[in-house]
Structure formats: C-alpha cells, structure tokens
Amino acid sequence: MAFVEEYDFIICGAGTAGPAVAARLAEDVTLSILLIEAGQDNVNLENTQMVGGWSLNFDGPHDWNLLSTPHPSTSNRTQKLSRGKFLGGSSAVNGTLMVRGMRQDYDDWEALGNPGWGSSQMWHYFNKSETFHSEPWFKEEEGMHGKCGPIHTSLHPNAPITEAVTKSFVDKGMPLVEDMFASGRTAVGVGHCTRSVWQGERSTGAQYLRDSFDPDKKWRHKNLNKVFGHTVSRVILDENSRAVGVETIVGDGREKKVFRCKKEIILSLGSYGSPKVLLLSGIGPKEDLYEVGIQPKIDLPGVGKNLEDHLTVFVFYEVKQGYTTDHLFHGSKFDKARDQWRRFRTGTLSRSHFGAFAFTRLDDRLRNHSLWNDELRKSQATTGRDPMGLLPNQPHVEYFTTERYAAPKHYANPPPEGKSAFANIIELFSPRSRGYVKLSTSDPKENPIIQHNWLSDPLDVLVYAEACKLGAEIALEGSGSKDLILGAWPPEDKHTEFNTLEEWEKYVRENATTCFHPSGTCKMGPVSDPGAVVDARLRVRGVGCLRIADCSIMPKLNNGHPQAVAYAIGEKCADMLKEDWRIDLRTAAKL
Numbered sequence: 001m002a003f004v005e006e007y008d009f010i011i012c013g014a015g016t017a018g019p020a021v022a023a024r025l026a027e028d029v030t031l032s033i034l035l036i037e038a039g040q041d042n043v044n045l046e047n048t049q050m051v052g053g054w055s056l057n058f059d060g061p062h063d064w065n066l067l068s069t070p071h072p073s074t075s076n077r078t079q080k081l082s083r084g085k086f087l088g089g090s091s092a093v094n095g096t097l098m099v100r101g102m103r104q105d106y107d108d109w110e111a112l113g114n115p116g117w118g119s120s121q122m123w124h125y126f127n128k129s130e131t132f133h134s135e136p137w138f139k140e141e142e143g144m145h146g147k148c149g150p151i152h153t154s155l156h157p158n159a160p161i162t163e164a165v166t167k168s169f170v171d172k173g174m175p176l177v178e179d180m181f182a183s184g185r186t187a188v189g190v191g192h193c194t195r196s197v198w199q200g201e202r203s204t205g206a207q208y209l210r211d212s213f214d215p216d217k218k219w220r221h222k223n224l225n226k227v228f229g230h231t232v233s234r235v236i237l238d239e240n241s242r243a244v245g246v247e248t249i250v251g252d253g254r255e256k257k258v259f260r261c262k263k264e265i266i267l268s269l270g271s272y273g274s275p276k277v278l279l280l281s282g283i284g285p286k287e288d289l290y291e292v293g294i295q296p297k298i299d300l301p302g303v304g305k306n307l308e309d310h311l312t313v314f315v316f317y318e319v320k321q322g323y324t325t326d327h328l329f330h331g332s333k334f335d336k337a338r339d340q341w342r343r344f345r346t347g348t349l350s351r352s353h354f355g356a357f358a359f360t361r362l363d364d365r366l367r368n369h370s371l372w373n374d375e376l377r378k379s380q381a382t383t384g385r386d387p388m389g390l391l392p393n394q395p396h397v398e399y400f401t402t403e404r405y406a407a408p409k410h411y412a413n414p415p416p417e418g419k420s421a422f423a424n425i426i427e428l429f430s431p432r433s434r435g436y437v438k439l440s441t442s443d444p445k446e447n448p449i450i451q452h453n454w455l456s457d458p459l460d461v462l463v464y465a466e467a468c469k470l471g472a473e474i475a476l477e478g479s480g481s482k483d484l485i486l487g488a489w490p491p492e493d494k495h496t497e498f499n500t501l502e503e504w505e506k507y508v509r510e511n512a513t514t515c516f517h518p519s520g521t522c523k524m525g526p527v528s529d530p531g532a533v534v535d536a537r538l539r540v541r542g543v544g545c546l547r548i549a550d551c552s553i554m555p556k557l558n559n560g561h562p563q564a565v566a567y568a569i570g571e572k573c574a575d576m577l578k579e580d581w582r583i584d585l586r587t588a589a590k591l
C-alpha cells in the first residue's frame with residue numbers, strides 16, 4: 001500500500017449528501033476531514049452548472065453508466081440508471097425539482113422505529129439546507145423555506161402550456177395550492193415546484209464546499225481536504241470490527257491508496273454505491289458474499305435489499321403552435337441558447353424544461369377493482385392503511401409536465417420545425433415492488449447487478465394504469481388544454497384513442513422508465529427489523545465508527561423527489577456526529 005494519510009473523519013462520496021456532512025463537520029476548525037470522490041471537481045464541467053445541459057452528462061466518463069437487469073414486468077427492457085460521477089454527484093445532473101414529500105412520509109419513518117426522523121425534524125433540516133429566492137407573485141407559506149442555507153432555490157417562469165395544463169388540473173379536482181411542494185400538507189392539488197436553480201445556475205452539493213456563485217470559486221474550509229479521482233474499494237475493519245480506514249483505487253486503477261481514520265467513516269456513495277462498498281468490505285448477506293468469493297466479516301442481510309424507486313411514464317401530445325418552447329431548440333438554436341447562457345446566465349438553458357406539478361389520490365377509481373378491494377380489506381385490518389401503505393394525507397401519484405418535447409434519450413421522435421409537443425409525466429408513488437443491488441464479482445471496478453423489479457407487483461400496475469387513464473382525461477378534457485391538443489405525439493402512438501385500462505397497462509410496461517430515485521438499499525430501522533442496515537443514528541449495525549448518509553438509508557421513499565431529502569440526511573448526520581463526539585462549535589472556536 002502506498003502513502004498513508006490520517007484524518008478525524010473521512011466522508012466517501014462528494015455527491016448530494018456527502019458534501020453536507022463534510023462541510024458541517026468542517027465548521028469545527030480543529031477537526032481534520034477528508035472527502036473522497038471518484039469523479040472530478042465539477043468547477044469546469046459546464047453541463048453540471050447550465051441546467052439545460054443536464055442530459056449531456058449522461059453515458060460518458062461523468063456517468064457511472066449503470067444498467068438495470070431486464071425483467072419481464074417491464075417488457076425485458078434494460079434501462080440506463082444514470083448517476084453523476086463528479087463533485088455534486090446526482091444533484092449536478094438532476095432535474096432540479098424540489099418536491100420534499102409529505103409530512104406524513106417522515107412521521108412514518110419515525111413510527112417505523114427511527115426516533116428523530118419525524119416531519120418537524122426533517123423540515124428543520126430542509127430549511128437549514130436552503131436559501132429560497134421568492135417572487136412577488138408567489139404565495140409563500142410561512143416557515144416553509146430556508147433563508148440562509150447553501151442550496152439556492154427559486155421559482156420557474158411558466159411557459160403558456162404550463163398555465164394551460166394547470167387550469168386542467170384544477171378542473172379535475174386538484175385545487176391550486178401554490179407552495180404545496182415545500183409545505184408537505186397537500187395530497188391533492190396543483191402548485192409551483194421550487195427548483196435548485198438561482199441566477200441561471202444550478203445549485204448542487206458543491207455549494208456546501210464552495211460558493212460557485214462566487215467569481216473566485218474558492219474552497220470554503222481549510223481543514224477539509226478533498227481528493228478526486230479516487231474510487232473507494234473497501235472500508236478497512238480492525239479485529240474489533242471497527243472501521244479504521246478506507247482503501248481507494250486511484251485513477252485508472254494501477255495505484256491503490258489507504259486513508260486512515262481516527263474517529264468515523266461516513267459512506268455517502270448513493271443507493272447503488274454504498275451497498276456495493278459495504279459488500280466489497282465483507283459487510284452484507286453472507287450467501288451473496290460467498291457467491292462472489294468474499295469472506296463475510298459482518299453478516300448483515302439487508303445490505304442491497306429493499307431497493308425502491310419511482311417510475312415515470314412520458315405521454316406526449318402534439319399541441320398548437322405558440323404554447324411550448326420547442327421553437328427555441330430547433331436547428332442551430334441550441335448553440336445560440338448556449339452562447340446566451342455563457343454570456344448572461346439567462347435563456348432557455350438557464351432553467352429546466354418541466355412545467356406544471358400536481359398530486360392526487362385515486363381512491364374512487366380503485367374502488368371499482370376487486371384486486372384493490374380485497375387488498376384494502378386486508379391492509380386496513382392489519383395496518384389501517386391502503387394497499388400502497390398510504391394514509392389519506394399521502395398521494396398515490398404525481399403528474400408533472402414538460403414545456404417542450406424532452407424525455408429520456410430513448411424517446412427519439414422530436415417534432416420537426418413548425419410542430420410542438422409536451423409530455424404529461426405520470427409518476428407512481430409508494431410502489432410495492434422492491435429490487436436489489438448485489439455484486440457480480442469481487443472486482444471493485446465492475447458495476448453491480450441492479451434488479452429493480454419495477455411493476456412486479458400487480459397492484460402497482462393497476463394503480464399506475466388508473467393514474468395514466470386519469471392523466472389522459474386531464475389533458476384531453478380539462479378546459480385549459482383540451483382545445484390545444486392536436487393528438488398523440490408521435491401520431492402512431494395513438495394513446496389518445498385508448499379506452500381501456502388494459503391498453504394503459506401495456507403502455508406502462510412498455511414505456512415506463514426510472515425517475516432516478518433509487519433508495520432504501522441500506523435502510524434505517526430498529527433492532528427488531530432484520531432488514532435494517534443502519535440504526536436511527538445512521539450507524540452500521542455490527543460495525544464500529546461507520547455510518548451511512550445518503551438516499552440508501554431511507555426506510556421508505558418519500559412521496560416526492562429525493563434531492564432535498566439527501567441534503568437533509570447529510571445535515572442531520574453531521575449534527576448527530578457533533579453530538580456523539582461532543583463537538584461544540586462554541587468551544588471549538590475558542591481553541
């Protein structure tokens with residue numbers, strides 16, 4: 001082993017949650033902290049800052065290039081599971097949507113045996129991470145936004161198609177509650193979704209380390225060392241099962257390095273990365289480890305299990321001219337828009353292409369199905385909840401729309417010049433299907449096996465198909481959009497002619513794609529839960545001085561989008577480390 005360095009705390013993964021943990025710990029200037037990232041610093045990676053360039057980060061050296069294992073329930077399709085591989089991680093490549101989820105979601109986490117994770121604590125951390133820049137026209141809910149956190153958020157200027165579809169949502173029983181995605185109290189409504197964008201630049205986990213709006217782009221903390229291009233291959237345990245170091249592979253893999261740790265190691269490698277490194281370290285289900293020739297050190301059955309994700313299905317409509325932003329992308333206009341962004345941080349590439357956002361429940365529709373009613377009787381008798389595990393104050397589905405033809409890369413039918421299209425995207429919340437992450441080999445350079453099992457539970461398919469059917473009714477019958485829509489796009493898709501649920505079932509199996517929200521693979525839970533990997537203080541069971549802070553610890557995916565949650569998890573982890581190591585910043589400052 002080459003050169004050895006020693007730090008008080010080592011944080012692995014400089015994505016979304018990792019920088020939050022590192023920067024908050026570094027507030028105590030007496031501590032030495034190391035942050036390790038496999039990718040590079042994002043300071044010169046334009047497409048991590050120019051919001052409209054996000055998809056240009058995919059499928060290359062800055063993506064982990066993970067693939068899902070095909071499954072019959074989604075027509076044996078292999079899906080790309082993009083994750084950012086640079087400072088900022090997935091926060092630097094995402095859709096910038098800040099949809100916190102419902103207060104009930106976090107009260108559920110607490111009720112599952114995780115004290116300290118209820119809604120009031122989570123809202124404290126959501127606000128701590130945020131600086132919200134409001135607008136005079138916006139009805140902000142008091143106390144529901146942060147004013148001095150590192151992540152700058154703002155509102156999106158709606159295109160005419162968004163205003164039109166919002167009207168249609170209201171028509172179909174979803175009242176306008178402007179700030180509902182920050183307050184977490186509205187399960188049925190349409191509102192304005194805050195974005196992690198400000199002054200035309202994307203706000204990412206990197207903001208914790210360096211204010212990228214600062215023209216000098218200086219690092220903020222002198223006691224926080226960062227190493228890029230180091231892929232963590234394993235956590236080193238001593239004879240008492242205490243984590244004492246981290247081994248990394250440097251660059252192309254010819255060199256290895258070991259960093260020693262005096263206090264604690266925190267894994268923030270994301271929902272695919274954190275279980276992978278635990279398994280490579282001999283921490284996980286012993287049968288899975290034997291399968292790839294790794295000697296188990298701690299038999300922890302939950303590692304890599306309980307993989308939960310949200311699916312999205314894009315349903316495109318051709319619309320009359322003058323409502324979408326397609327015309328800004330035709331021909332050489334992308335280059336012009338990029339020049340505008342480079343010079344002024346304005347224009348269509350300074351914002352994401354999503355428009356209207358709504359939540360709803362589908363109880364009335366689902367009551368027509370014996371499959372639902374049979375499960376409902378059982379679930380209400382045992383848990384008091386519906387078959388998706390939800391209470392009436394939690395939505396079944398989210399609708400969000402695009403303001404032009406924009407979708408995952410395999411949708412390859414952009415309308416030609418003179419035509420316009422937008423998508424109604426249907427996102428299924430609280431799915432029952434679960435998948436797993438496991439190693440394919442003991443070689444840390446290989447990607448893991450990722451089996452999502454999306455739609456393998458028949459109730460997920462039923463709820464999803466009903467949600468799509470309602471989505472079509474909103475678009476085609478709602479007063480704002482009905483007269484604008486010219487038909488399905490592309491016309492041969494013919495979904496505007498669907499009459500039955502079976503047609504929508506087939507459509508979702510053939511078209512639904514990940515919303516890039518993997519979670520739960522190192523889930524948090526009490527000792528009584530054999531699937532729990534970390535306890536409520538995020539400590540890995542059976543191992544000393546090792547914690548996990550990222551979306552993998554979520555016991556249940558929020559009914560929303562997870563980036564705000566990742567920041568909150570990082571913030572809370574830092575506070576727990578400070579408490580457990582008795583780091584008092586007032587005392588530290590005097591030293």
Ligand SMILES: Cc1cc2nc3c(=O)[nH]c(=O)nc-3n(C[C@H](O)[C@H](O)[C@H](O)COP(=O)(O)OP(=O)(O)OC[C@H]3O[C@@H](n4cnc5c(N)ncnc54)[C@H](O)[C@@H]3O)c2cc1C
Nearest residue numbers: 013015016017038089090094095097232270273551561563
């Ligand atoms: C395309 C896309 C769109 C999305 N859109 C939204 C959205 O609009 N709103 C929203 O709320 N959420 C969205 N998400 C999800 C959200 O961004 C993620 O859930 C969240 O950022 C995950 O945070 P994390 O800290 O768990 O992991 P990440 O941010 O992925 O961080 C993990 C970090 O660890 C590094 N790493 C991994 N393995 C190793 C290793 N072995 N050694 C060293 N470093 C390693 C990675 O490079 C990365 O920097 C989207 C995600 C994607 C990919």
